[in-house]
Amino acid sequence: MAPNRVSPDIQAGRLPADQYDDNFDDLHAPLDRHEAVVEADRCYFCYDAPCQTACPTSIDIPMFIRQISTGNANGAAKTIFDQNILGGMCARVCPTETLCEEVCVREVAEGKPVKIGQLQRYATDHFLETVEQHPYERAVPTGKTVAIVGAGPAGLSCAHALARNGHDVTIFEAREKPGGLNEHGIAAYKTTENFAQREVDFVSEVGGITIKNGTALGRDVTLDDLVANHDAVFLGMGLPGVNDLGLDGDDADNCIDAVAYIEKLRQTDDLSSLPVGRNVVVIGGGMTAIDVAVQTKLLGAETVTICYRRGQDQMNASAYEQEVAQTHGVTIRHWLQPQALVRSEGRDVTGITLEYTAMNGRLTGTGETVTLQADQVFKAIGQKPAEGLFGGVSIDLSGGRVFTDDDRRTSHEKIWAGGDCIAGGEDLTVVAVEDGKIAAASIHKRLTG
Amino acid sequence: MASLHTNFLGVSSPNPFWLASAPPTDKQYNVERAFEAGWGGVVWKTLGEAGPPVVNVNGPRYGAIWGPDRRLLGLNNIELITDRDLEVNLREIETVKKNWPDRAMIVSLMVPCEEEPWKNILASVAQTGADAVELNFGCPHGMSERGMGSAVGQVPEYIEMVARWCKQHSDLPVIVKLTPNITDIRKPAEAAKRGGADAVSLINTINSIVSVDLDSYSPVPSIDGKGSHGGYCGPAVKPIALSMVSEIARHPETHGMPISGIGGIQTWRDAAEYIALGCGTVQVCTAAMTYGFKIVEEMVAGLEAWMDEKGHATIEDFRGMAVPNVTDWQYLNLNYVTKARINQDLCISCGRCHIACEDTSHQAITNMVDGVRKFEVIDEECVGCNLCVNVCPVDDCITMEQISGTDPRTGKPIDPDYGNWTEHPNNPSVHKEAAE
Numbered sequence: 001m002a003p004n005r006v007s008p009d010i011q012a013g014r015l016p017a018d019q020y021d022d023n024f025d026d027l028h029a030p031l032d033r034h035e036a037v038v039e040a041d042r043c044y045f046c047y048d049a050p051c052q053t054a055c056p057t058s059i060d061i062p063m064f065i066r067q068i069s070t071g072n073a074n075g076a077a078k079t080i081f082d083q084n085i086l087g088g089m090c091a092r093v094c095p096t097e098t099l100c101e102e103v104c105v106r107e108v109a110e111g112k113p114v115k116i117g118q119l120q121r122y123a124t125d126h127f128l129e130t131v132e133q134h135p136y137e138r139a140v141p142t143g144k145t146v147a148i149v150g151a152g153p154a155g156l157s158c159a160h161a162l163a164r165n166g167h168d169v170t171i172f173e174a175r176e177k178p179g180g181l182n183e184h185g186i187a188a189y190k191t192t193e194n195f196a197q198r199e200v201d202f203v204s205e206v207g208g209i210t211i212k213n214g215t216a217l218g219r220d221v222t223l224d225d226l227v228a229n230h231d232a233v234f235l236g237m238g239l240p241g242v243n244d245l246g247l248d249g250d251d252a253d254n255c256i257d258a259v260a261y262i263e264k265l266r267q268t269d270d271l272s273s274l275p276v277g278r279n280v281v282v283i284g285g286g287m288t289a290i291d292v293a294v295q296t297k298l299l300g301a302e303t304v305t306i307c308y309r310r311g312q313d314q315m316n317a318s319a320y321e322q323e324v325a326q327t328h329g330v331t332i333r334h335w336l337q338p339q340a341l342v343r344s345e346g347r348d349v350t351g352i353t354l355e356y357t358a359m360n361g362r363l364t365g366t367g368e369t370v371t372l373q374a375d376q377v378f379k380a381i382g383q384k385p386a387e388g389l390f391g392g393v394s395i396d397l398s399g400g401r402v403f404t405d406d407d408r409r410t411s412h413e414k415i416w417a418g419g420d421c422i423a424g425g426e427d428l429t430v431v432a433v434e435d436g437k438i439a440a441a442s443i444h445k446r447l448t449g
Numbered sequence: 450m451a452s453l454h455t456n457f458l459g460v461s462s463p464n465p466f467w468l469a470s471a472p473p474t475d476k477q478y479n480v481e482r483a484f485e486a487g488w489g490g491v492v493w494k495t496l497g498e499a500g501p502p503v504v505n506v507n508g509p510r511y512g513a514i515w516g517p518d519r520r521l522l523g524l525n526n527i528e529l530i531t532d533r534d535l536e537v538n539l540r541e542i543e544t545v546k547k548n549w550p551d552r553a554m555i556v557s558l559m560v561p562c563e564e565e566p567w568k569n570i571l572a573s574v575a576q577t578g579a580d581a582v583e584l585n586f587g588c589p590h591g592m593s594e595r596g597m598g599s600a601v602g603q604v605p606e607y608i609e610m611v612a613r614w615c616k617q618h619s620d621l622p623v624i625v626k627l628t629p630n631i632t633d634i635r636k637p638a639e640a641a642k643r644g645g646a647d648a649v650s651l652i653n654t655i656n657s658i659v660s661v662d663l664d665s666y667s668p669v670p671s672i673d674g675k676g677s678h679g680g681y682c683g684p685a686v687k688p689i690a691l692s693m694v695s696e697i698a699r700h701p702e703t704h705g706m707p708i709s710g711i712g713g714i715q716t717w718r719d720a721a722e723y724i725a726l727g728c729g730t731v732q733v734c735t736a737a738m739t740y741g742f743k744i745v746e747e748m749v750a751g752l753e754a755w756m757d758e759k760g761h762a763t764i765e766d767f768r769g770m771a772v773p774n775v776t777d778w779q780y781l782n783l784n785y786v787t788k789a790r791i792n793q794d795l796c797i798s799c800g801r802c803h804i805a806c807e808d809t810s811h812q813a814i815t816n817m818v819d820g821v822r823k824f825e826v827i828d829e830e831c832v833g834c835n836l837c838v839n840v841c842p843v844d845d846c847i848t849m850e851q852i853s854g855t856d857p858r859t860g861k862p863i864d865p866d867y868g869n870w871t872e873h874p875n876n877p878s879v880h881k882e883a884a885e
Binding site for chain 2: 034047106
């Protein structure tokens with residue numbers, strides 16, 4: 001169907017005022033005490049448990065679940081924090097269905113894994129709500145200083161581990177608020193009630209961590225200075241750039257970078273003020289595509305269609321995430337790649353023409369096309385490293401991302417890196433946390449060895 | 450269709466499921482609801498002497514332990530015998546028996562250990578038309594401090610004495626309810642028989658403290674910060690009760706004495722097990738107190754279906770069939786050699802069999818085979834203990850299989866014939882005899 005409007009239908013406040021809170025409430029209501037105990041009882045306390053092996057941060061899952069079942073929720077939280085200081089956020093955003101829960105023996109046995117993510121949230125929430133004292137005591141200050149670039153999951157994890165060991169950490173954060181993707185990039189209904197900031201506060205409680213917001217590498221500080229003025233540097237700035245469609249009209253106001261839109265959504269005090277199209281098309285197949293699709297639907301878009309150039313099995317978003325999108329009324333179409341943006345006489349986009357694709361050894365267009373009406377087109381086709389951040393410092397890259405060894409050490413002897421900015425990263429919060437943890441151990445060894 | 454009809458001491462009931470003497474049988478209202486639901490009989494909650502009735506605590510009477518999802522596994526109570534007027538109870542018993550003539554009406558009794566009170570109360574009960582009496586020598590809490598209940602049941606001479614009085618002063622069949630709070634259950638059963646009792650019922654509740662409140666440091670249930678041991682019942686006590694029933698059933702002095710089985714009966718299967726160990730009827734309380742009276746429908750239907758499947762036309766057809774198979778350890782066949790077998794198709798790789806065997810038993814189950822997580826039995830180490838079967842969360846995933854030929858663990862041939870400890874060369878008494 002050809003677009004028949006000349007200007008896009010984009011409006012704020014499509015919903016009754018009282019519906020926004022409901023729509024953006026927790027995707028899963030937290031377990032209450034009884035639900036948690038009943039669920040915890042389902043855990044078999046496996047030997048050499050597959051769930052623990054599958055967890056990038058190696059949380060002792062059977063142990064923390066057993067602690068929940070015996071009424072020791074705060075002990076359970078401590079077990080989690082021992083391996084993953086951002087266990088609260090990971091409980092909310094981890095794709096558990098492709099990690100711990102995928103290999104749970106009860107998934108194998110009956111297709112119903114123990115709800116590990118929800119139990120982890122129960123324990124960590126319980127701790128944060130009932131315990132005043134930070135769970136870890138900072139070691140005697142070493143006098144060593146470490147600069148960390150980026151207050152996202154990798155940087156916070158690294159900072160906490162280093163600060164615990166007595167080093168003084170300064171985090172340089174480009175945005176005005178810390179948290180990285182936890183604060184700016186993850187769907188709102190996954191992290192309600194300002195959890196990302198509460199978690200940053202929790203991490204910082206250990207002491208010895210200074211966060212400098214609004215201080216961007218390459219703009220406000222140089223890597224040369226950081227290296228010169230600190231004993232070690234950790235890079236955890238993520239992937240600030242986004243990929244364009246490479247089509248005429250990429251720069252139209254309503255051809256939108258999904259990451260930026262989600263950030264705006266996460267930071268607004270008034271969801272009804274966000275303009276959203278009547279018909280929305282999202283290009284991409286990952287978590288960002290799902291997150292922007294679901295959230296525009298929740299903001300009142302009439303139709304939301306995700307178009308992905310390959311098949312369902314190749315989507316980076318897990319089957320569960322796809323299901324979340326579909327149950328929210330999002331249509332997912334496969335084997336379609338953007339060919340041209342349809343534009344009105346001015347410059348606004350009113351639709352998008354996509355070409356059908358097929359796998360013939362490699363992905364090729366079939367020549368057949370379809371045009372979808374679109375009041376907004378969201379680009380969610382991956383993020384890319386920022387360029388020119390490192391000034392005069394030379395660091396080996398791989399595919400544009402920072403190359404690191406197993407200890408997350410770069411080719412520069414004083415610089416470590418982790419999270420999405422390094423080569424081979426999996427773009428997962430929990431992997432970033434592990435990167436930070438591994439780098440911190442390596443830095444600590446170097447500074448005290 | 451199998452008949453569940455039961456004739457126990459000449460007392461007829463449409464099925465063997467009686468409600469035990471307890472709160473569910475304390476008054477007409479409850480008992481008639483039970484009969485409407487299908488229960489075969491009741492043992493009316495224990496009556497005491499005429500006069501001012503006992504008083505109960507006004508705080509909590511029950512404590513419990515739970516399994517997953519708060520499934521009640523064990524219950525304890527500190528409730529006393531009926532705290533209603535004797536006359537009210539007797540009047541209601543008479544009415545209910547008239548209204549429900551086909552159901553068994555047994556009356557539980559507990560009065561001081563003197564002949565006169567027993568004589569008096571038996572005369573009162575006889576007038577109600579009740580079918581039999583059950584002597585409560587079992588309650589371990591409260592009344593025992595006053596020289597009744599288990600205080601009597603723990604002294605075989607008293608049991609014999611009171612049973613004899615009852616048989617002298619009443620024509621009603623006499624069932625003696627035994628306390629498990631004793632070293633050898635056969636002694637009180639023998640005493641009951643000597644005294645002329647017609648049957649025993651067991652077990653009454655077990656001395657218990659279900660938990661300690663870690664804030665008040667008080668036993669649970671806590672009455673104003675203090676607690677007293679209660680009587681324990683429910684599914685958790687069934688194994689103890691089955692063992693005691695079997696002891697009486699196979700003891701030469703008491704073999705053949707009618708038994709009414711009590712203790713943790715929740716399903717038809719539990720009941721069938723008690724009957725297989727010789728019981729003529731079973732008594733239920735905790736299951737009813739947990740789920741209500743309707744559970745008897747499942748018990749009746751399940752027992753009927755099982756009996757049909759087995760070809761048992763009546764309860765008597767299978768009653769006591771397990772008794773000859775209860776024996777002493779020394780007669781168990783030491784040449785029966787088993788090994789665990791893990792069905793790899795059913796295995797979900799939880800590893801519990803491995804770690805249980807590795808940490809606490811015989812190191813006979815792998816956790817890794819050729820670098821892959823896999824759980825296999827090492828026959829050279831397996832003693833056939835069955836621990837892995839019991840800790841495995843999957844039904845029938847691990848089974849025990851009898852082997853013949855050579856035992857890979859000992860490297861010795863397995864004697865195909867029966868052989869027990871009494872003749873085993875390692876038995877010192879065998880050596881002694883050989884030497885003599």
